[in-house]
Amino acid sequence: MANVAVFGLGAMGYGIAQSILRAQHHVWGVDLDVSAVDRFQSAGGVTSDLEPGSLDAAVIVVLNADQTEDVLFGATGIALLMKPGAVVLGCATVPPDFARDMAARCKANQIHYLDAPISGGAAKAAAGQLSVMASGTGEAFEAARPILDAMADTVFELGDDAGAGSAMKAVNQMLAGIHIAAMAEAMTFGMTQGIAPADFLRVISKCAGTSWMLENRAPHIVDGDYTPHSSVTIWPKDLGIVRDIAQSAGFDAPITDTALAQYEKAIAMGLGAEDDAAIAKVYAAQAGLTLPRAKN
Amino acid sequence: MANVAVFGLGAMGYGIAQSILRAQHHVWGVDLDVSAVDRFQSAGGVTSDLEPGSLDAAVIVVLNADQTEDVLFGATGIALLMKPGAVVLGCATVPPDFARDMAARCKANQIHYLDAPISGGAAKAAAGQLSVMASGTGEAFEAARPILDAMADTVFELGDDAGAGSAMKAVNQMLAGIHIAAMAEAMTFGMTQGIAPADFLRVISKCAGTSWMLENRAPHIVDGDYTPHSSVTIWPKDLGIVRDIAQSAGFDAPITDTALAQYEKAIAMGLGAEDDAAIAKVYAAQAGLTLPRAKN
Numbered sequence: 001m002a003n004v005a006v007f008g009l010g011a012m013g014y015g016i017a018q019s020i021l022r023a024q025h026h027v028w029g030v031d032l033d034v035s036a037v038d039r040f041q042s043a044g045g046v047t048s049d050l051e052p053g054s055l056d057a058a059v060i061v062v063l064n065a066d067q068t069e070d071v072l073f074g075a076t077g078i079a080l081l082m083k084p085g086a087v088v089l090g091c092a093t094v095p096p097d098f099a100r101d102m103a104a105r106c107k108a109n110q111i112h113y114l115d116a117p118i119s120g121g122a123a124k125a126a127a128g129q130l131s132v133m134a135s136g137t138g139e140a141f142e143a144a145r146p147i148l149d150a151m152a153d154t155v156f157e158l159g160d161d162a163g164a165g166s167a168m169k170a171v172n173q174m175l176a177g178i179h180i181a182a183m184a185e186a187m188t189f190g191m192t193q194g195i196a197p198a199d200f201l202r203v204i205s206k207c208a209g210t211s212w213m214l215e216n217r218a219p220h221i222v223d224g225d226y227t228p229h230s231s232v233t234i235w236p237k238d239l240g241i242v243r244d245i246a247q248s249a250g251f252d253a254p255i256t257d258t259a260l261a262q263y264e265k266a267i268a269m270g271l272g273a274e275d276d277a278a279i280a281k282v283y284a285a286q287a288g289l290t291l292p293r294a295k296n
Numbered sequence: 297m298a299n300v301a302v303f304g305l306g307a308m309g310y311g312i313a314q315s316i317l318r319a320q321h322h323v324w325g326v327d328l329d330v331s332a333v334d335r336f337q338s339a340g341g342v343t344s345d346l347e348p349g350s351l352d353a354a355v356i357v358v359l360n361a362d363q364t365e366d367v368l369f370g371a372t373g374i375a376l377l378m379k380p381g382a383v384v385l386g387c388a389t390v391p392p393d394f395a396r397d398m399a400a401r402c403k404a405n406q407i408h409y410l411d412a413p414i415s416g417g418a419a420k421a422a423a424g425q426l427s428v429m430a431s432g433t434g435e436a437f438e439a440a441r442p443i444l445d446a447m448a449d450t451v452f453e454l455g456d457d458a459g460a461g462s463a464m465k466a467v468n469q470m471l472a473g474i475h476i477a478a479m480a481e482a483m484t485f486g487m488t489q490g491i492a493p494a495d496f497l498r499v500i501s502k503c504a505g506t507s508w509m510l511e512n513r514a515p516h517i518v519d520g521d522y523t524p525h526s527s528v529t530i531w532p533k534d535l536g537i538v539r540d541i542a543q544s545a546g547f548d549a550p551i552t553d554t555a556l557a558q559y560e561k562a563i564a565m566g567l568g569a570e571d572d573a574a575i576a577k578v579y580a581a582q583a584g585l586t587l588p589r590a591k592n
Contacts, residue, residue, distance in 0.1 A: 119504050
């Protein structure tokens with residue numbers, strides 16, 4: 001049984017913390033939202049304070065690189081709370097260079113850093129069935145193994161360079177973000193030609209035009225349900241990371257840029273907190289279309 | 297046993313003609329390419345000339361609307377060769393308004409028109425397992441049923457408006473074309489971050505960023521094999537149709553426009569006759585990347 005802290009008890013982090021708890025570890029849940037911490041402690045999380053030198057592993061499931069750095073090395077940074085040889089799993093979507101920097105600074109503190117961004121959504125997080133795009137030293141993988149076993153059913157081992165996991169995550173987010181926007185563009189285009197969203201979903205999901213994201217998000221539009229399983233705000237952040245990396249590499253990514261602009265329009269329309277399928281509202285507004293409304 | 301002519305013996309049409317032949321119909325194969333006609337006749341196609349008033353069904357599997365119109369109503373148009381009550385299956389990707397026009401003109405000639413664009417690729421065409429996005433009158437569906445049974449394993453019945461099938465096909469092509477270009481953009485972006493194309497395929501095909509087209513076309517790039525199963529030239533045509541329909545509807549389709557521009561760059565680079573996965577070469581050229589080469 002390891003001493004594990006999970007930082008960030010949002011939709012993904014809470015599920016990860018639950019999964020690690022189910023694997024019989026001692027788990028501290030940490031979040032600025034006190035109600036989330038209380039809820040996790042009621043579900044079996046450790047209630048005592050973290051003692052210096054006590055943590056075997058820290059799983060950081062915060063929003064971005066700044067928050068990740070703050071958890072590790074900020075004013076109340078946890079690097080000092082960890083045992084020598086302990087491991088940090090960095091799960092946020094961050095630039096590859098940032099992951100490499102964290103790995104170097106952790107190493108200077110005698111702890112391991114596994115670049116470990118995640119994919120799969122809240123339901124898979126709660127079930128311990130995430131996919132992890134992981135890279136880091138053999139020691140980092142070894143120390144992280146019990147945690148990976150608890151939270152994931154697929155671990156892609158992408159080598160010993162701490163940036164490789166984050167690079168693959170950036171590639172995945174690039175496609176996922178494009179595919180959601182393209183789905184919305186195609187569905188609303190179809191509406192201009194008399195194709196109802198439900199027919200779009202029924203037919204295209206069985207044809208060569210389908211994507212994982214189409215099958216996952218198009219039903220939200222068909223049902224008129226924009227409950228934020230994953231919100232619009234994710235995409236300017238993640239596609240912005242992709243754009244920044246691409247620019248640094250001198251790489252033109254015009255489709256990414258175009259999709260990003262559509263998400264920025266959604267934010268400007270006040271849709272940031274809605275499910276990312278709400279990007280369809282950008283197209284509907286432009287073309288004067290009426291999207292399906294929720295039945296209730 | 298029906299008398300059926302298949303117009304256009306390219307990758308799709310030849311497979312459709314074979315499939316209809318397997319279903320024990322009399323099948324004429326028609327193509328400007330005499331060698332394709334000879335090959336089909338050797339495989340069991342009818343060798344005699346078509347007699348006026350003899351055809352029960354015509355399956356038109358040509359490149360575009362102009363060729364479809366020419367087959368039906370050109371100088372040697374077949375409308376006069378068909379029995380009253382016979383059916384035309386229009387399988388090319390065409391604008392919905394064109395399909396409606398063909399249906400009206402066929403009706404004036406006492407024949408039925410089924411708007412019947414297809415999806416699935418050459419292998420499924422040869423196996424009689426295509427998907428058909430079909431719309432037309434009940435009489436058109438009834439007359440076409442034996443042919444649909446022979447060539448398809450999935451027929452989406454999209455109502456009695458002859459344009460609905462073509463509209464759905466346009467939506468499908470829009471997404472398929474975007475997804476191929478997005479796959480190439482993401483794979484080459486990954487290369488700038490040290491991700492080998494084979495690793496991209498292995499990981500992303502199992503993650504939320506995947507698409508039908510990614511799983512189908514990314515292997516071509518990994519293998520360095522640009523044998524044209526479906527060529528680059530298809531996309532300026534099909535996405536051009538989408539753009540024209542969108543413009544007529546006052547619909548902005550910025551991701552489609554951006555993908556189309558990438559295909560046009562590929563054409564300008566002389567890649568038109570290669571497999572559409574060659575759009576990756578546009579990105580590789582811009583970023584100075586070396587794509588995998590064929591092993592042989």
